[in-house]
Amino acid sequence: MSADRELVEAVLARRTGAFERLVREYQGLVAHIVFRLVRHADDANELCQETFLRIHRQLHQFRYASSLKAWIGRVAYTIALRHLERHPASAEPVESEDALERAGSGEDIESTLATAESAAIVRAAVDGLPPLQRMLVSLYHLDEISIPEISAITGLPPGTIKSHLFRTRRELRRVLEERMGADA
């Protein structure tokens, strides 16, 4: 029996701790999708909870046509997207920690500062992206989710996802080169 099937059947049989295990396993994915689309932390937290409560109610409808990960991601994506349609302001950036301030006190101060600087530039550039592009880049790089899986989550054709990723990374490269060059 696959791990997905085992977990789903345990939750449906209401085995103690099974649903908590499912939440623990997929809360990172759900948080990444929701926090990338909806920037208001309280709203995003609430939507993550709503996602898992809906999963709990609708898990019996899961037919193993896709991976459990893709199905759960799809629920999170749908909920976050609907929230964005109702509250477009939720996509606006929130205050974030400055990467330069997060830089550790390593031995090589210059290299640490350079790393912190590029991190800060990339972070600021990603923060300025439209919600969909922000989420796609995050899922592809941070969560290492493949293009077909992202397609299953979002319902977008793989070609569209590839196009978004390509253009977004090209734009991020341009910003990075411009800023690093300007600071040099």
Add this chain to the structure above:
Amino acid sequence: MSNGRRFDADDEREWEAQERARVAERSGAALADDDDATATYRLLARELSAMKLPDLPAGFAEAVARRAAINAVEPALAPFERVLVAMLVVAFVAAAGIGVAAFGLATPIVEALCEATSNRWMLALALCLAACAMTAPFRVPARR
């Protein structure tokens, strides 16, 4: 590309550079043709994969599992249906009150009810039905 925005040869080469940089960064391998563009993409891949996102609060999984368990035993009625049921109960009680106020307790229905519940078996049946109806919202619905 299947989305109508065609990639030209330059785009395809740049996509390949982006992907080579991403894969190399993930595996930690050195790149043979580490030109400026690929080097920048590699730095970008490093920063993107290291980006931190806000964490969910500690104990999130336990809290959600608890809420889900509570929701599972809550009445299956939607809020609108609950309001309708409540209104119906209020209407019945009000109608009964008006009936008693207008005609007193000596009505054929009340007499029939008193007669029926004076039979122990009928009373037991009525109590069973009432208990069934009252506990229905707390029973776990069958799945699949």
